[in-house]
Amino acid sequence: MDQTTPQRILVVDDNSEAADISAELLELHGYRTAVAYSGMTGLEAVRTFEPHAILLDLGMPGMDGYQVAAALRAVPDFDHVALIAFTAWGDVVTRQRVIATGFDEHVIKPANLDRILSALRTALTKRERQSAVNAA
Numbered sequence: 661m662d663q664t665t666p667q668r669i670l671v672v673d674d675n676s677e678a679a680d681i682s683a684e685l686l687e688l689h690g691y692r693t694a695v696a697y698s699g700m701t702g703l704e705a706v707r708t709f710e711p712h713a714i715l716l717d718l719g720m721p722g723m724d725g726y727q728v729a730a731a732l733r734a735v736p737d738f739d740h741v742a743l744i745a746f747t748a749w750g751d752v753v754t755r756q757r758v759i760a761t762g763f764d765e766h767v768i769k770p771a772n773l774d775r776i777l778s779a780l781r782t783a784l785t786k787r788e789r790q791s792a793v794n795a796a
Contacts, residue, residue, distance in 0.1 A: 670711035672702035699723025713742035733762035742783035
C-alpha cells in the first residue's frame with residue numbers, strides 16, 4: 661500500500677458518541693475514518709468506504725459484531741480487512757468466540773488511545789503479511 665495515503669478505518673458502534681469520538685481520535689493520528697451505527701450499515705460501508713481495518717463493537721442490536729465479522733470473513737474480497745473487536749466484554753467465552761469468528765485483535769472498553777492504536781497496528785500488519793503470503 662502507498663504509505664502516503666492514509667489507511668482507512670471504519671468504526672462500527674451503535675453508541676454514536678463513542679463511534680464519533682473514536683473516529684475523531686483516529687483522524688488526529690493520521691487515519692481516514694468513517695462511522696456506521698449498526699451492523700447492517702457497517703456492512704454497507706465496507707463496500708463503499710473499502711476500509712483497511714474495522715473497529716467493531718460486538719454488542720449491537722439487530723446484526724451484532726460477530727455476525728458482521730462472520731459475513732466479512734465469508735467473502736474472499738474482504739480477507740485483507742483487519743477486524744478489531746471493540747467491546748466491554750472481556751470474559752473467556754467472548755475471547756474464544758472473537759478468535760473463532762476471525763477477529764485479529766480484541767480491545768476491551770474503556771480502552772486508552774495507545775491500546776487502540778497498538779491493536780490497529782498489530783491487526784493491520786497481520787493482514788498485510790497474510791495477504792502477501794496468499795499472493796505468493
